[in-house]
Amino acid sequence: MTQPILRQMSRDELATVVDWAAAEGWNPGLDDVVPFYETDPEGFFVAEVDGRIAAAISVVNHTPGFAFLGLYICHPEFRGQGIGFALWNHALDHAGTRTVGLDGVPDQQENYERSGFVRAGETLRYAGVIEGRPHPAVRPAQSSELPALAALEAAASGVEKERFFTGWLADTAARKTLVLDRGEGPRGFATLRECRDGFKVGPLVAENPEDAFDLLHAVAALTEGAPVMVDVPSGNEALGDYCRELGLEVPFSTARMYKGPAPATGRHLRAVATLELG
Template sequence: MPSSLYVPPPGLTIRPATREEFATAVDWAAAEGWNPGLDDLDAFFAADPRGFWMAWKDGAPVSCISVVRVSADFGFLGFYIARPEARGAGLGLAIWEAGMHYLGERTVGLDGVPAQQENYRKSGFEWVGRNVRFTGTPAALPPAPAGIEIRAAEPGDLPAILALDRACYGAPRDRFAAGWILPAPGVRRRSLVAIRDGGLAGVGTIRDCRAGFKIGPLFAPDPEAARGLFAALCALAPPGAAVSLDVPEANAPAVAMAEAAGLVPAFETARMYRGEAPDLPVGWTWGVTTFELG
């Protein structure tokens, strides 16, 4: 694995950004129509404080990328953006090369927008599935059936939640997942769990975004628990608010659930990996946590 720092082209400064600097990249993501959450950055930086990179030319930021070292064997790439006025000059490619250098020989996952998927293939990434963002004002949904309790997530649930997250994600990301599911006071994310027979049957989180709300993750091995959680999470949004759910297309019951709620496709990505892709139980993922970190 490379250990030395990547040396950028002359005239370009590339380095890990601070949380405050990377807030600019979140604004860029919003301008691209990605609709980031309002309180995502602290949880993202907890995953890897050095994993969020920016490039500056003549003192002005021109491109960004997130390259989170999830573990010694796995990383995840996102936030790959070059400012429109900086495109075509190799500034996006420069930060890509710096980010990939930082990730080294790890298996790397990403959720790629259609315009970039061919470039990712040229860089050794293989397509494994399509994610579809379903968005809209959800219709009234039936509650969880008898035998499934839906309630707020609590610290005592965390060991089971982290085990489920590792199974659905394919790598341990406990620091990120713990802060995402059980955020600090004032953070605009709320998480619910489904309990059946005294054990965890599913977990889901809803968060405030630039426009409306997103649900993610929505992880549940139990389909009835998944639907009950989805209904309860949608009910946490104000009446008439738009709710989005990023659904793996291969999970047909999840697609049907989103469609039955009146949500419609609005955006898509491809899950791709460089290296050996993890063998994931796709039927357990009813909503991807976040396209930026997987």
């Protein structure tokens, strides 16, 4: 086998890798490529063998102290040859001394531990049809509010992701963000993202369970009865319990792991924006 070339990924190649993610059953959004890539264009990597992409990974630097690893895929034809692991090590160099987070499938947890990652919890995906229920205090987000919404998410997750949310929270044909405003400005919000199959809600940030439930039903009203998926991290039991009350199933879970100190999460209830960028 020719020695793989480890290099940065182009935006066009990211579109191909997102298609790989769809083939793996990860169900990416219809409009993920641009906000992913623009968060950190230097944070996407491929291993190239004889002119073909053999493996891919992202290590996106959100802040001087935090990065997130995702999109770790090796093409089936190249698995078992050490190509993916070589790319893994190459890409982690991009994070420097930053803490690196990831959401990994549980059966790979021991492999991640060997690279210095420590389990900090799990993320459960809840999936099913949610009754749409518009709410008088829920309205579309305004572009001028996006920095404040990003700050709300940072207070909840413990990590600022300003560059990512600049694109992610802006409305497109495939993504809509709604805010909960009882007359004093946004106190919570949720983004609905159309995917290859159904919709995903993320992020969702709310001060209390009732606000979270109102936002969940309000964004579900935009889906016309299609399936909805919500990725709920550990520590958000009220939101997870409510998803189960609604009859949503848990098709899979991921282990949330960190290499370096884990961020301190806030008191808000939340759902994860995307398992690829945190």
